[in-house]
Amino acid sequence: MSGHTIEPVRIGVCGLGRAFMLSMPGFETDPRIAITAGCGPRAESRAAFQQRFPTTRTYESVEALCTDPDVEVVYVATPHQSHAEHVLCAARAGKHVVVEKPMAVSLQDARRMIEATTQAGVALIVGPSHSFDEPVRLAAETLSRGEFGRLRMINAVNYTDFLYRPRRPEELVTRLGGGVVFSQGAHQIDVVRRLAMSRAVSVQALTGDWDPNRRTEGAYLALLRFEDGVIASLSYSGYAHFDTDEWMDWIGELGHAKSPETYGHARRLLAQARTPEDEARLKLERTLGSPREAPAPRFHEHFGPVIASAERADLRLSPEGLWVYADDARSFRPTIGMTVPRVGLNDAIVDAVRHGRPVIQNGAWGLATLEICHAILESAASGQAVELQHQ
Ligand SMILES: NC(=O)c1ccc[n+]([C@@H]2O[C@H](COP(=O)([O-])OP(=O)(O)OC[C@H]3O[C@@H](n4cnc5c(N)ncnc54)[C@H](O)[C@@H]3O)[C@@H](O)[C@H]2O)c1
Incomplete structure (x- = not known):
């Protein structure tokens, strides 16, 4: 983990389920990351998110979360089969993306996600997998x-x-x-x-x-x-x-x-x-x-x-x-x-978003793993x- 003087990367969480629960402790304890907003279809999970992070905003839909100007990175932690739709939505809004593994179910969806984020000029990180x-x-x-x-x-x-x-x-x-x-x-x-x-x-x-x-x-x-x-x-x-x-x-x-x-x-x-x-x-x-x-x-x-x-x-x-x-x-x-739990993921986010550095576990990496x-x-x-x- 490098110095703490950088401005925290502001993350909007899409999907407030089990995966977010596992990545949350790493985001919460790392001064380089700020959880800024969350979205999910269930009122109970939005209420729990708001209670846990009182200064954040919650949204019912990914589309609404992506209009939040404070969100720099959308963390897509929804079920596999929704990843492509949610990554495309984030890319259209010019947000960087972290998408849970596997990046998609079909190789075709994975290719669409790479194309959309490349065209939008935003980072696509696939993980956190245990390779981090x-x-x-x-x-x-x-x-x-x-x-x-x-x-x-x-x-x-x-x-x-x-x-x-x-x-x-x-x-x-x-x-x-x-x-x-x-x-x-x-x-x-x-x-x-x-x-x-x-x-x-x-x-x-x-x-x-x-x-x-x-x-x-x-x-x-x-x-x-x-x-x-x-x-x-x-x-x-x-x-x-x-x-x-x-x-x-x-x-x-x-x-x-x-x-x-x-x-x-x-x-x-x-x-x-x-x-x-x-x-x-x-x-x-x-x-x-x-x-x-x-x-x-x-x-x-x-x-x-x-x-x-x-x-x-x-x-x-x-x-x-x-x-x-x-x-x-x-x-x-x-x-x-x-x-900091899962510090490797946070390192990758900071590298990509604050320093414009390449990340190993990018879209092409995720596609290669999905192919296997x-x-x-x-x-x-x-x-x-x-x-x-x-x-
Ligand atoms: N890296 C890890 O350690 C890890 C662990 C668990 C799951 N995962 C991955 O995370 C993804 C989600 O799995 P899970 O186990 O968390 O499932 P989950 O059902 O616990 O969580 C998914 C969440 O997405 C929400 N959701 C569904 N549709 C949505 C939509 N349109 N917009 C916003 N939110 C929506 C659901 O309400 C739910 O809260 C999967 O791809 C899975 O492989 C990764």
Whole structure:
């Protein structure tokens, strides 16, 4: 994080749901960012936003938020399938944009978003994905210096309860962007691409869909090949049994200490929902205004175990830094301390908006990641490797 003397970047939040709830602590604690306005269709969420940020304005529609002259950046945190419409609206109004991952469901929408923001001359940042996490940044910088020779292989593994967290109905329909490939693959692919920093050329993958009550992909295995010869394996299960946080010193994805005693929590909570409407209501309890708001995280976020193998060392990411297993010794390199959650996203926003600097996770980056999500599904369906075109 650079100096504090710059004028805070003024953000208008579009979509006051779960995603905003997770990015909010980072925006609130960073003096370089000012939450200026919010919009959402639900009166309850607007009221909760107004109560939390009394000096801001709230709007019912994205169009109205985009007319607010105080808003410099629109953070689009609405469901995947609305991202394109909302990004186009912001671009037309000349606002910079941060759009949640995945940037869209279709590649065509992603291309329209890039075109609109390019034409408007505004920044488009896709995230926050876990590629913004501090340990990922530290590992990427270490690898790019070539200190341990060339990167050769990446292994990324994650076992979570993703499929059993309360969902809106469309989050369980693959063609609408549901399932783990779009929502979670986007994180893991971003992490792997950030470390590889090379063009991905092909994907071979298989997917798992084995709960008849939640008929979408809950798991996948994917092999990626990069132009410079790096190979990567990505595996994910959201079936709420084993939890890889056990291998991350019981620090959860969002940077909170986690107790093994909470085993089975997601399934028990979900059992309270009898209908899809009940389940959508349960999801609302994880958003702004809920009495169940999580405390501020103490650690950096992570996306499960990741090991990057260079010629002369394996680098293992942890929520507090990087374990280096070199030829002669094993050592630990800490990241910067955790003061502002998701600080990497804020750095990117300030870089783009205040300094006009390029950001790694821009529209073209988001499109490339989305193409790999589609390639995972296509490869699993056809049994063939898929050659990539938009990297
Ligand atoms: N980066 C992360 O850690 C993270 C975490 C969760 C979700 N997400 C992403 O965020 C997006 C939203 O997912 P979510 O889980 O927050 O869903 P959610 O349902 O909790 O929140 C979506 C919000 O958008 C609002 N909304 C819907 N239509 C709108 C409109 N036309 N204008 C303004 N607001 C509108 C809804 O009322 C709701 O409050 C998805 O793309 C998801 O992948 C990212």
